Amino acid sequence: MRRITRTLVTAAMVAAVVAGTAGWASGTAQEPVTGPPAGTAEWRAAGLPDPELMDPAAVARFFAGLGPQERRRLVQAHPTVVGNLDGAPLDLRYAANARTSPETYPGARVLAHDARGRGQTVLVYGDLAKAERIAVLVPGSDVDAGRMDSLTRKATALRTATGGRTAVVAWAGYTTPLGVGLDAASGELAEAGAERLARFADGLRAAGVRPEPSVFCHSYGSVVCGIAAHRLKAKDLVVFGSPGMRAENVAGLRTTARVWAAKDPTDWIDRVPNVAVAGYGHGTDPTTPEFGARAVPARDAKGHDGYFAPGTSSLRAFAAIAEGDVR
Structure with a gap:
């Protein structure tokens, strides 16, 4: 029965992504570092x-x-x-x-580099020791030490949008899924990533970094953030393009952080079933009213990876959240 359920959930997710992206998506099993x-x-x-x-x-x-x-x-x-x-x-x-x-990495310093597996890297834009505001970006699938371009673009876009006042961390510090398959449908990699993310945030504090970060979580990265939420000392949790956070609502995250959610109308993630069965699927869509997150405008963002595009309302909102300009 478990195998049948797993197969059906995965098949539904893969079919949804194929339909949404007009292309084939495949997944290769990964072992978390x-x-x-x-x-x-x-x-x-x-x-x-x-x-x-x-x-x-x-x-x-x-x-x-x-x-x-x-x-x-x-x-x-x-x-x-x-x-x-x-x-x-x-x-x-x-x-x-x-x-x-x-x-x-132009403009960045390397705060962590682990060559094991596909490689994990943490980059810092700005001065963590002196910054009054800090943002941490947690990516979704297909990001590793050799494929950082999408994440570094988001990090530099956010830093620019804050006028360089916010130090931004591009945190590719966990083993991400490859493509869409069992790894993307399950929480195994997210659970390992959540442990590493919470420890990373604790490490910043221990090293003398005082501001609590705003944590921005994309796609499968929002699953990581959802699992880590009760341990993660953060000012804000911002999820976008999320398949779910493994919680029914904000209260289920057990966090004191403000929780925000964004999804643009053209994002294929909207076609992924918000189910949670036998350990597969990630539950409630964080952008639904019943989840209880604060809404981030994103109607002018394009696709699954366009939330940090220059000039978009989502990027402006992200910058305002990072800067503490919204309540």
Whole structure:
């Protein structure tokens, strides 16, 4: 019975996407990247504290007890660990990832780079240490370290729309689904991503970043944000092009953040069934009145990936939310 249900839900989602995009969509099963950073075995062998036993606050305390020379030595000897330890000082993470990241991203610094799997990357536009407002962008399917273009366009568009006042984080910090298939219909990758997202946000706080972020969640990324919501210390949760957040309504998210939702009339996500059966499907459409999210105007956005296009009402609204200009 479970296999039949799974097949029917997936078939419905795939058929909906094909109909909505006039093309074929396929999915390839993905294994989420979890656990401590690459290089942890060597880190432990050097007598350093086990990353698996430290939360971000403990990581921050560890580095606070080191002198400048010890910190530099760790960056040189263990860059893949230092660069991906949530709670480590920002400047050390930037320095470590400058040593290991094979890509260069104009205008951005690399706050995390994990080469395992398809690769995960976290980019920062602006100065997290000094910014009064912070936005974190969580992408949906088909984004990884080698395919960041869509996410970086959104990040730079939002930073420009805020006049450069908001520091923007492009957080490709989890294993995303590829195409549309069982991974996109299930919550397995989102659950792993939610753990990483919540820890990342805790790590910013532990590293001295004080503003609570506005978190913008696209497509499958909104599933990640929905699962993480009760742990995620955020000012706002903004979902767009969402297949559901694995909650019946805003109250079910158990968050103190303001929750916003946008969907434009031409987005194919509108054709994806909002079901939740046997662990597949993601539930209520967040843009419906019964869900209870605040509406974000998006009638002039185009398609599933057009919400950050220059001049759109959705981008203007996103910028106002990030800047705290709406209540």
